[in-house]
Amino acid sequence: MAKPLRIGLTGGIGSGKSTVAAMLAELGATVVDADALSRACTAAGGAAIEPIRRAFGPDFIAPDGALDRARMRALVFADPQAKARLEAIIHPLVRAEIDRRIAACTADTIVLDLPLLVESDAWRQRCDRVWVVDCTPETQIRRVMARNGWPRAQVQAVLAQQASRAQRLAAADAVIDNEGTDLATLRARVRQLWDRRTLPL
Incomplete structure (x- = not known):
């Protein structure tokens, strides 16, 4: 079986990336949401919980057994080293699950919804x-x-922690304009790009 075409979909917070991902799913893509995988591994019983407890202490685990997101968010915004330690726990787990889903994909196209694609060579690869x-x-x-x-x-x-608009645009093979755009226009732009996805770059 041929490997699926792997499209990395990215955009800053509030760009409309999740809306575009949903449109691509409607068109037949298998969509893998890296944020959803990250949330799953930091939910109660998730694979990241015990490593986080060991690295950051029990105060960062909520009473329900999940990551205390508000407390951790405050820490990583204030401390870049803490952010790096957290990512060193979560990112390998998410990458491994993405690789598993790519290998299992039976659709001809898989869309990897990756908020940190531009920031990470591991995601780009x-x-x-x-x-x-x-x-x-x-x-x-x-x-x-x-x-x-x-x-x-x-x-x-949050914007200051993410890749800049210029960095994202420089990394793009295609840009989906979602500035002042209604849903019908956005859907038409997504469909046009989808129909041309296998053409040479």
């Missing part, structure tokens, strides 16, 4: 194509404030 969902940082801020109820400063702190 798993992709035949890189598609970037793009909008302005101000649009990202406005969307996340409305969706999550976060203050502007908190959204800006």
Whole structure:
């Protein structure tokens, strides 16, 4: 059986990446959500919980046995070394599960929904194509404030931790414009790109 085409889909917080991933699933892609895999391994009983407990202490495990996300988020934003330690636990687990799903995929195309694709060579190496969902940082801020109820400063702190818009665009084989776009227009752009996905770069 031929290997599936591996499309790495990325975009900053609030870019609309999850919406595009859902559209690609409707078109027949197998979609693997790295964030969902990360959440699964940090849920109660997840493979990352005991390593996190050993590395950070029991205060970072919530009473229900899952990662205390709010406490950990505050720590990793303040301490880059803590962020690196956490990623060293979670990322290998997520990569291994992604590799397993690629190997098991029976569709002709698998979309890897990878928020940190541009930041990590390990993620890029798993992709035949890189598609970037793009909008302005101000649009990202406005969307996340409305969706999550976060203050502007908190959204800006998240943006500062992610690859810049210029870095994402430089890594892109294709860009999906989601600035001031209604869903019908976005869906048409996604469909057009999907139909051309196997053409040479």
